Amino acid sequence: MVFILKPDVAKEKIDTFIMGWEQKGFSTILSVGTEHTAVCLIGNTAEIDVDHVVETSDIVSYGKRITEQYKAVNRTVHEDSTVIRVGDARIGEGFFTVISGPCSVESEEQICKIARSVKNSGAKILRGGAFKPRTSPYAFQGKQAEGLAMLRLAKKETGLPIVSEIMNQTQLDLFEDVDILQIGARNMQNFDLLKAVGGLKKPVLLKRGLANTIEELLMSAEYIVAAGNEQVILCERGIRSFETMTRNTLDLSAVVLLKQKSHLPVIADPSHASGIRSLVPPLAKAILAVGADGIMVETHNNPAKALCDGAQSLDLEQFHTLMEDLRKRAAMEDKQL
Amino acid sequence: MVFILKPDVAKEKIDTFIMGWEQKGFSTILSVGTEHTAVCLIGNTAEIDVDHVVETSDIVSYGKRITEQYKAVNRTVHEDSTVIRVGDARIGEGFFTVISGPCSVESEEQICKIARSVKNSGAKILRGGAFKPRTSPYAFQGKQAEGLAMLRLAKKETGLPIVSEIMNQTQLDLFEDVDILQIGARNMQNFDLLKAVGGLKKPVLLKRGLANTIEELLMSAEYIVAAGNEQVILCERGIRSFETMTRNTLDLSAVVLLKQKSHLPVIADPSHASGIRSLVPPLAKAILAVGADGIMVETHNNPAKALCDGAQSLDLEQFHTLMEDLRKRAAMEDKQL
Amino acid sequence: MVFILKPDVAKEKIDTFIMGWEQKGFSTILSVGTEHTAVCLIGNTAEIDVDHVVETSDIVSYGKRITEQYKAVNRTVHEDSTVIRVGDARIGEGFFTVISGPCSVESEEQICKIARSVKNSGAKILRGGAFKPRTSPYAFQGKQAEGLAMLRLAKKETGLPIVSEIMNQTQLDLFEDVDILQIGARNMQNFDLLKAVGGLKKPVLLKRGLANTIEELLMSAEYIVAAGNEQVILCERGIRSFETMTRNTLDLSAVVLLKQKSHLPVIADPSHASGIRSLVPPLAKAILAVGADGIMVETHNNPAKALCDGAQSLDLEQFHTLMEDLRKRAAMEDKQL
């Protein structure tokens, strides 16, 4: 159940209102938007008479039941779209933010070269894997802490904020200088990790799991927001289907539905979704056209020699060409690239 | 194995070349493009020495093995994209052709009203179901022959070519005046029907089955082309996945791959793919952006009262608005709407 | 809505009762079981007062609403399990009927040899494909009419009833001597074919489609039964999932649910489900243990040389061994093999 408050209610009155509910055993979520402030109740609200609350409270404008299980990420509770600010970048309504970089950080030279190039092409955030989840224990597992150090260097050199995948909550200290924590597809329902990043005050990029529904993705985001961290970016990256010609099946309907049902920004990853370089540019254009707030694209200075996922990485020139194209298209969508 | 012939070879020489292979037990496909003419061999070509053929024949420019099972629809055999002409409409490279109309033809008045309106908005082909494949025997099965008559009337009145779904080969006579025969998703591997429409000289719109791979779709198209009918339009319309929030999962990577691997035109159907009206416009834009040659969109003069699939149909005004948007976007893609 | 009639009601009274409903615009299904007779109404029954009908009719014992869309195949309407009789074979409760034979009939010698052998091992019905649905137009399409003649010969020689796949309704005459018509997975929603076999008085073996739900399978069976043919055998044969190590994913929960929800016999096909010979015996045992009424197993006198699906066929000795094992297990289940 959500109560939309009247404009300009004093903070003390809101606190009193909230405390009243918590004393009755409900959890509450306070959502402060530019348009309105909302208080959402979690718990068994079946016996609450909404109209009675509205009539008897002097701070409530109106109330309604929320049938979805996700509350804090629900657009009904928080009507205006969340825009996340990280360094000079913005992610959310009005922007089409491009995150780019290699699957895996390999060396200082590699990451700095790629960082300079993608920045020059218009990327606003640098990605780079340091801890790599790999199906095989014998496959390259990433440069780990050393990789994070290289990534920090590239950030220092270019000013680009950085995003990297965290694999478990014991790594939180290591990731202190990482601007956006990525939760990978395989960890989308690693609930303890979700709770842990929910305790931070930095953006989290949450990727959809390979076999997870749109609703489950929203529920995982709810874990983070309910724990206190509202800065969640949702990322569609392809789901597993029977089709074998592509690595995964990009689900663009999910992007539209996530934007309709939640106020959180939504991006997509055409590289992991397809696994095929030549599919990345057309899919990137489709992702922009469908209304996403950005993309995450793998690039490499020498894809043929990449330690990981070379077949799906654009080289720096291909990325530059793609960005030129996306720039025109973003303008047509009234979005800032 | 495909042999690309030298330019301007006399027809008799080609016939002799082909006959030579057929006498050795191979089937052949002759593919005449604007750039080159190709002869493709079907059968066990393992023991053919390609270089020897090229050296000893005076009409062969070069030859190569085709590893894919599809030959006649393979872009390797037929490099230039096929453009299908039906009435004033063109489907293929350089065009973004919009097919629109109701899920089901309901009455003369309904279909004519919709036809006039979608034509006015820019649709080039009218769709309308007369024979409806329905999961339940108790559901509305379409107006059948009467429905086809209504569709013809709408065609006469507006000049729009018409497309309608044929459910089995005994209906071929009934569909004589229908410009494009649609093979529905459930019939994509109804091989006898494929062979039957392969014997015609009119375009076939072949929809991807709910659980069929990209390769299987190409093989089904191969049935039609190998039987003699080169006018096949491929249609991605969503596949079945575990996601339940949408009716199906639109697979836009398939559109790109089909265009890469085959010379046939490829369209997509955002209405059946999503099953949700509000998803149709964003998906339509994504379909255009990803490089498809057109869309098939369900429209209805009164979706709330539609006998079939109302929830996914645009009303005529929504369709008009979508078309205005697509017109600008098609221009940016250098495509004619 | 279904009305269970009192015992021993005169036929005229039932006819009058049925006619009354049909005059009000309902379709009806009369279901005569050993335990009770039921009349099922199809149509908008929302406004019917069940209690009022029961009170005012002198032939109705009780009535209830059926929420499922399938009525004629619903166990609620027809409580006792249907047992189908074909030649000396029985398919249904109390039996575990083994159908066996080659994927494809190849020659008189082949089919007769296999028929004699599988009969000797305990198979009760002979399968053999004459018209083969193949993904590729260049693959062997079956011996067709000639194959059916060979199958008839094997039937004559062994006395085994035969089952073979019919691919479209124009073939009905050709299949006159075939005891059980098989509708293949790709045709499960070929509704015109379902209606056509619904007009016959012979058993139909209906295979589940690769991407079809349990409910859709029941609805396809409903097409046949509603058209007048009650002799439908349902067959689980594996569905398509993301797993690539097996040809399909056998869904044994479906067998249990189909038996719970419908009165029709349910068998399963471990050969197509797995596509791997060594998986067939363990899966066959599991199919028996889970409560199915039979299996359909591919056998071949020389699997390595089979024209079709050799990799999943048992040789005749392997089949014999399997049958010895199944015989003991069937006894434990109190089922006749």
Place this chain on the structure above:
Amino acid sequence: MVFILKPDVAKEKIDTFIMGWEQKGFSTILSVGTEHTAVCLIGNTAEIDVDHVVETSDIVSYGKRITEQYKAVNRTVHEDSTVIRVGDARIGEGFFTVISGPCSVESEEQICKIARSVKNSGAKILRGGAFKPRTSPYAFQGKQAEGLAMLRLAKKETGLPIVSEIMNQTQLDLFEDVDILQIGARNMQNFDLLKAVGGLKKPVLLKRGLANTIEELLMSAEYIVAAGNEQVILCERGIRSFETMTRNTLDLSAVVLLKQKSHLPVIADPSHASGIRSLVPPLAKAILAVGADGIMVETHNNPAKALCDGAQSLDLEQFHTLMEDLRKRAAMEDKQL
């Protein structure tokens, strides 16, 4: 590449052999079976001449390449089936071990009552969730540490070894008294957790992920074994498909393939696979018939009041009846229940 050693080779010779390879940059896995001892090389073995090694070494009986990516869990490397011993229970060839208990530990009284009852019915291991991975942050998350204490009490009272799900590696200390660590489906590719439990000397029950292939499951097991812990039990628990009538789709072919490809014990979980109580007994019988080494079944003293997964739990009497049935069947399979 695997080298099978001659019988009765001295330990020092083996050590020397292994060290030789490690100095050349290979990792090695030493696998000591009852039949033979094997040394498996991990790394780029392309240039090793197997025959040359066999000829020149005096301790190698024969060698062969392993094409699969999993080595330590591969049956080629370790021919005889692994049997895991925990308390009085055995899991592996020759046994059909039943693990039972509630989805969630709720109270001392509840878990002890269930433990006594399932032990009396023949269960050999007690399951009970203390930390519960739940889709919603607002759902019951388990009794946590307190739940583990209750579980220990039930163990003490009945002597049954206990299994419970560990959600992340920071919990290892908490789980010290838990006999078998369960890695849940959502954590199957939580590689850091796999590495952590790989460092222990206690059995790990590894559940297949909802969208993970058989090969991926084997690779995750490889993580644990390669890290030094050979006691891994694989568990098929249903995969996600398009079917919605069941919670998941039980994949029994996977059980057979896992047993063929790996030496590890394989069990299955009919409760989570189906999500429906009435399906659990027939699926349990099928799991036994297909060749699994055991089942994990949810039971509850009062399913209607269970805090979690009541709809799929058997009550204690239903479980008892199932066990009586399984006992007869296990005898027929020459397995000890």
